[in-house]
Amino acid sequence: xxxxxxxxxxxxxxxxxxxxxxxxxxxxxxxxxxxxxxxxxxxxxxxxxxxxxxxxxxxxxxxxxxxxxxxxxxxxxxxxxxxxxxxxxxxxxxxxxxxxxxxxxxxxxxxxxxxxxxxxxxxxxxxxxxxxxxxxxxxxxxxxxxxxxxxxxxxxxxxxxxxxxxxxxxxxxxxxxxxxxxxxxxxxxxxxxxxxxxxxxxxxxxxxxxxxxxxxxxxxxxxxxxxxxxxxxxxxxxxxxxxxxxxxxxxxxxxxxxxxxxxxxxxxxxxxxxxxx
Numbered sequence: 284x285x286x287x288x289x290x291x292x293x294x295x296x297x298x299x300x301x302x303x304x305x306x307x308x309x310x311x312x313x314x315x316x317x318x319x320x321x322x323x324x325x326x327x328x329x330x331x332x333x334x335x336x337x338x339x340x341x342x343x344x345x346x347x348x349x350x351x352x353x354x355x356x357x358x359x360x361x362x363x364x365x366x367x368x369x370x371x372x373x374x375x376x377x378x379x380x381x382x383x384x385x386x387x388x389x390x391x392x393x394x395x396x397x398x399x400x401x402x403x404x405x406x407x408x409x410x411x412x413x414x415x416x417x418x419x420x421x422x423x424x425x426x427x428x429x430x431x432x433x434x435x436x437x438x439x440x441x442x443x444x445x446x447x448x449x450x451x452x453x454x455x456x457x458x459x460x461x462x463x464x465x466x467x468x469x470x471x472x473x474x475x476x477x478x479x480x481x482x483x484x485x486x487x488x489x490x491x492x493x494x495x496x497x498x499x500x501x502x503x504x505x506x507x508x509x510x511x512x513x514x515x516x517x518x519x520x521x522x523x524x525x526x527x528x529x530x531x532x533x534x535x536x537x538x539x540x541x542x543x544x545x546x547x548x549x550x551x552x553x554x555x556x557x558x559x560x
Contacts (some may be wrong), residue, residue, distance in 0.1 A: 288356040292363055293383040293540060294319075294333075296348040299374040301415055301526065305341045306348070315339070315375060319350065322370045326363070327354055336389035336533045337396065340484070342525035344416060347397070347532040349389045381540060392539045395460070397477040397532040400490045400523060404471035413470060418490075418527035424497045426472065429464045432493040432506045433474065436462035444509040445489055445519055446482035457481060462489075475531075487522035495520040 296315070304312035308320065319333045336349040354363065360380035367377045401417035403409070408419040436459055443455035461477040474490055492509070495501050501520065508517055 289353045290356040290358070291351055291353050291383050291385050291387055292358070292360060293381045293387060293389070294350045294352070294364075294367075294377050295379040296350060297346050297376045297378055298344060298348070299416075300339060300342050300344040302374050303341065305343070306335050306338045315345075315348075316350075318372060318375055319352075319367075322367055323352055323354065325370055326366050327358075334389055336393055337481075337530065339528075339530055340525055343528045343530065344526075345530040348530050349393070349533045349535075351383060351387055351389050353385075383540065387539055389533070392535055393533050394536060395477055395479055395534040396481065396530065397461075397475065397534075398481070398486045399529045399531045400474040400476075400486060401467050401527045401529070402471045402474070402490070402494065402523075403467075403527075405469060408470045415526060416529075417467070417471065418524050420471075420494060420498075422498060424472075424494065425499070426464065426497070428497040428503060429472065429474075429493055432496045432503055433462045433464055435506045435510065436476070436489065440510055442482050442485050442510070444517075445485045445492075447484040447488070447522070453480075455482060457485070484522050486528060487525065488519045490523040490527070491520040494523065 296319075298315055300315075302313065303315050303318075306315045308314050308317045316333055316335060320330060323333060324330045331352055331354070333350050333352045339345055339348065358366075360382055364377050364380040367380075371377070402424070403413060403417040403419040404424060408414060408417055413419075439456060439458045441455045442457050446455065457478050457480050459476060459478040461475060464472050464474050467473040474486075474493070476486060476489070492501070492506060496503050496506065505517065509519060
């Protein structure tokens, strides 16, 4: 192994987005990418770009963000993960590190992404130990109406009405494979959506609109109308707040995501216990 040889590592990340101005580096703001690049510089001796699978917005969390960085080949995945976690702040954690191909790209190689949005319905959701990571909603919510609205979402269709800003160069079509509500323990409900791509604020606009339907503030037909023939006369509801949104998982072809350097058994056990709580 020559002294100048490098290797590309893939990272799976957890972070509490409350204290970050999103993923992307900004000169005068604290960001996830900025903290990671500072940690890598501390470990390797020079500034290196950390590429992410997507740009989560300010206040959005992650339990499955993926990133990649080139480091000296002497670093093994296990050593790099442990060293990173030793110098990163407490609201950012590297769950897993794997050796990946030199041309692996977290964004362009991804085939699907899953987001989860939590809505708190129980009184306990307003606790400071929960409301930081959910949208506490007062009043009654019709679950059947939520489920009926979500059932209208899957398919290969335009989500232009649910986008804060346009993406004319890439179009507005997204292929949504899963969109469903389920129990979030005893605290409320969670919306899970899996798609090949997303538009800016798309999930939050979907959730905000569906919750308004479930609270009787607008008819269920609005969801279909916004998806089929959006017009200036019909708008979405305000977007759900960012604190309830999690980037939960990013999927890749089997041959794109390396096989070595998974999390230690102790970390895996901790993650499982945490998810059960």
